[in-house]
Amino acid sequence: MKNILCLTVLLLSNYAIFSQVGVGTTNPDPSSVFHVESTTKGMLLPRLTTIEQNNILNPASGLLIYNTDDKEFRFNYGAPASPNWIKTSRNQAVKYSNNNADTSVNVNANSKINAPIISALEWNDDTSIYSVDTGNNTITVAKPGRYKIVVNISLITTTNTARLTPEMWIEINGTQRGSYSSTGYVRNANGQKESSLHLSEVFELNTNDIISVSIVRTANAGSVNLRSVGSSNIYIEKI
Numbered sequence: 001m002k003n004i005l006c007l008t009v010l011l012l013s014n015y016a017i018f019s020q021v022g023v024g025t026t027n028p029d030p031s032s033v034f035h036v037e038s039t040t041k042g043m044l045l046p047r048l049t050t051i052e053q054n055n056i057l058n059p060a061s062g063l064l065i066y067n068t069d070d071k072e073f074r075f076n077y078g079a080p081a082s083p084n085w086i087k088t089s090r091n092q093a094v095k096y097s098n099n100n101a102d103t104s105v106n107v108n109a110n111s112k113i114n115a116p117i118i119s120a121l122e123w124n125d126d127t128s129i130y131s132v133d134t135g136n137n138t139i140t141v142a143k144p145g146r147y148k149i150v151v152n153i154s155l156i157t158t159t160n161t162a163r164l165t166p167e168m169w170i171e172i173n174g175t176q177r178g179s180y181s182s183t184g185y186v187r188n189a190n191g192q193k194e195s196s197l198h199l200s201e202v203f204e205l206n207t208n209d210i211i212s213v214s215i216v217r218t219a220n221a222g223s224v225n226l227r228s229v230g231s232s233n234i235y236i237e238k239i
Helices: 002-018 050-054
Strands: 021-023 034-036 064-067 072-076 085-087 092-097 120-124 130-133 138-141 145-156 166-172 175-181 194-205 209-217 233-238
Touching: 050 064, 092 130, 120 130, 138 233, 145 166, 145 209, 166 194, 175 194, 194 209
Parallel strands: 021 034
Antiparallel strands: 064 072, 072 085, 092 120, 092 233, 130 138, 138 209, 145 194, 145 233, 166 175, 166 209
């Protein structure tokens, strides 16, 4: 009897070691250990808040969860002793551009103004992250993290003044951050009346930080405007 019991345990142990598990299929793929098939249902992974995620003790490298705070799948890219949770879903972004009324604003003023590029919504992937004040041309982020900000401004003048040079920069909560863009030189000679300004930055932001783009005159006085509808924009992506 003992021999039969030992043989049974041994056979079951070998089955556990070498078998595959199929759910919804009797023919799991040979390359899989666990194979699920269904035409009516999905597979639900563990759903954790960020606090619960960070409280996992020594999470295995490659451990996969769904973060309910940020609504994204994450896996541990790091080691169990030093986890680094990386999202697998696409980044959430927002993009705004200028409208027709914005093209009449002089962006070459003596005092800085918030660039009028937040009037026309192109898209907003997550309104719980990005909120917009079109009156003040600002965007507020509701979640902390690293954000990529790209700004493009197309310029034109209809005046006869030469050497017009608006300059722009990004502000966070009213304070200049990152680099300046000073390439918007309008020579206004031989038919040259157009120019442009461009910025690309990455910032670590906090909850409720306010993003704006400042622009101001740095050379001769004279009216400089946004070139046309939709020619100037701001793109923000949580990375």
